[in-house]
Amino acid sequence: MSHSDLGEPRLGEPGLGEPGLGGLHRRVTDWFAVNARDLPWRRPECTPWGVMVSEFMLQQTPVVRVLPVWEEWMERWPEPADLAAEPAGEALRAWGRLGYPRRALRLHGAAQRIVEDHGGRVPSAHADLLALPGVGAYTAAAISCFAFGSPETVVDTNIRRVHARLVSGRALPEPTYTAAEARLAEALMPPQGHDGGRLANAWNAAVMELGALVCTARSPRCQQCPVADACAWVEAGQPEPHYVPKGQPWAGTDRQVRGAFMAVLRESDGPVPRAQLLGISGQVSATEQADPALAAAWKRLTGLSAAAEQRLRCLDGLLADGLAHEGPEGVALPH
């Protein structure tokens, strides 16, 4: 892969005595050295397990909400075996309101697999990590790179956005991760030196941080960007996105109902009677929102409101997903 494969946009001015894509590597990592947030999972004393827990929690959840929960987890479960020895329900409870509670379930399962298959140590190889529940391409690369210094190519949504703007001249990355984006990310990696992956590690972390703090999705802070003068998107006059991002509906969705159920189960010490759980209020089904008259007619015919049917379906879903268990006394978090 040569730099000529990167496409038309310029990658800074080469030939000025600056190695690495016309000095981009150096400029971004220098910016990072000054501006990086002091996050506990980045400190040298943080264990691979600490990095792994942070990566799970950071999947689709902002740093500020992860910080306090991560601290609690590290104090309570400093090693994978500590978590693996607990019931999954304890992981779900300690997950609190981070969202996507199946991540807690998968992290708990991953801890058990680490104990069984890896002697209680977080594996460092990408393939071993990828085999763990809840670990996909991004998380495997991130753990391998940030916890072990492996020269992996890490690609998250921040990095994709920086690449889209800096190199491709677009406001946003493609709606779905493309092979072209993967090739670009590979091509942008610093050359393999004799530093044991240190430069790769710094580049990954620096571009990610640049995307999180400066090259943000909305109202980017281009004045503070160390490579704005080399940015294809700035050069092109900051054109609008070439597609409309899909929204994430919430009111009346199954997600809202499942979230409400999980909140009740987390707060309960013992099992909650099924009827009580199904009776919690606060949500209106999407059907009832769209057409209250139709929903009322349906209820007269069947005796079940659309909301009631939705709650039944959502409870079944939680049980099927292993987020809850049902016994003779009711529904509870799993053992």
Next chain:
DNA sequence: CAAGCGTGGTT
């Protein structure tokens, strides 16, 4: 592979 999966701060 597009859809589904929580939650709450920001705009």
Next chain:
DNA sequence: TAACCAAGCTT
């Protein structure tokens, strides 16, 4: 204020 969106993974 409603909409956007945040270090993705799984099916």
